[in-house]
Amino acid sequence: MNIVVCVKYVPDATADRSFDSSDSTVDREGVDGLLSELDEYAVEQALLAAEDGDGEVTVLTVGPADAADAVRKALQMGADKGVHVEDDDIAGSDAVATSLILAKALGTLEYDLVFFGMSSTDGTMGVVPTMVAERLGLPAVTYGSEITVDGSTVTVRRDGDVATETITATAPAVVSVTDQSGEPRYPSFKGIMAAKKKPVEDLTLSDLGIDASEVGLGAAWTKVLSFAPRPPRSAGEIVTDEGDGGTKLAEFLASKKFV
């Protein structure tokens, strides 16, 4: 069972993130980047699924030079090899263009299953797995919280708000996993050292036969019109209890439509 895990290099969610004022894309200069934490769950599920067989886990990313860090992290966790699509013309690509690049890159790889995290921690759209599946004509099972791979079938449990569904798909298929699927492992020292020797293939748009006009900011279906930092939290209202504290609290909650 060969599995490709598609991962994203994102700005650290614990840092102050912003947009670049010149083109309204994510400012990557002012903040450290890392492997999207939600994608770690997909790497973990892929490693577990591949552990029993003789298949390989390949980690695939589309992103700037620093995105190699995300590939390296997945290799340190135990993935076998990496593919990094990097091209200046990719900058500013939206989800539609990203799915095109991923689908073309997947076309160069051998795989039975394609794993994704449930969404990225920066864009948080969660649409890319389905878009890639559509482009490749594959079944997509998204938001899996329990993944079982048996032979050429994958069984996925999806936990909804009111119901739980269990869905079986036959490989090849696209699967996205949630952060309920099991804690991702952290790299061991041996894993960290072994990752230095694992192969990473670098690809460009021309390697994939993609014209620059199909991707990037210019081809994006969506556009950021404006952005502003979240306003600072205003001071709360302090209710002084002068015997009528309960009433005042109830009035406050009612005014905010909580009760």
Add this chain to the structure above:
Amino acid sequence: MTTPYDAWSTPERAALRDSVTRFVRSEVVDNLPRWEDDGEIPRDLHKRAAAAGLLGIGFPEDVGGEGGDVLDISVVTEAMIEAGGSSGLIAALYTHGIALPHIVSAHRANPTEQSASLIERYVRPTLAGETIGSLGVTEPGGGSDVANLRTRAVRDGDAYVVDGAKTFITSGVRADFVTTAVRTGGDGYGGISLLVVDKGTPGFTVANPLRKMGWHCSDTAELSYAEARVPVQNLVGEENGGFVLVMQQFVNERLSLAVQAYATAQRSLDLTVAYARERETFGRPLATRQVIRHKLVEMHRATVTARAYTRQVVERAAALSAGATGVDPMRLAADAAIAKNDAVAACDFVVDEAVQVHGGMGYMRETEVERHYRDSRILGIGGGATEVMNDLIAKILGY
């Protein structure tokens, strides 16, 4: 953002630091107060650390270790403490760092069937988190004076008969075996050997846990040997060759204690800065007071200078282990002792100020700096007291 290159923040060591931090936050931080009350850490933690690939770092892969050098071990120690562990946790979880190296170095210097058997029976299972080992050197009659230890082992057929006592033995209560320094020959350093003594050996008894000022999660034992018969196969290296094995490891042990000291200082500083920003007195955060800011700067200065010097000595120790010719081992022994004394002095100063800035809360058990204050007091005593270090340094420097 990129970090300027140095040997301590390569991508691999940054990743190692990250893994240790995650291990400590998920497995240790919430449990440590309970383990402090229990007086020991659970055996299960050794297994979990081994499964995460963190227990065998610094030990070669051919004896069951993870590989890596003294810089890598130091990165683990720094991250363990700075993520919310403690020097007591290091003492308990990494006791094998003092219990096993003699067995490994004796085997690598002169591999025999006997030395290979010791690797299989003691080193591998301990690095896998399945067994726990201790080092027994200190005796009731003397601590740092290794050359004059009195526990005697007399050869009788296929066994040594061991009589004597050891004290202050870290992890001795939980230990499955104790690498024990014994006198097999005449007086002085030339008559000392190392024997691995199994728990359950008739005549070998472990007394009740000793109650201590700090390091509460690390159990400490008194050991008694009364005509305990230890198979000659459990001799480590050559008979009467134990002193060199013990002394070789002292440099690494002292450097480890120096790293624990500046890491404890860093953790205490971090906690104190956060507290000073949060805590308001007379209507303003503590950190807005010049007297407090100056204290924080002095704590910072002591911490970073101790770290810089110790790390430089660690780098030379790693170079010597890797076969570099430009490192004088005697000078390194002196510098490791200087690093220990300097980092311990920095740590003593920082934990004291940390408690002071925390005020009444700093005296409370629920406050982390209170534990570091108690835990750090041993660092200037164990592994060679500050005064013994100064004697050693004076001797080597010719003062």
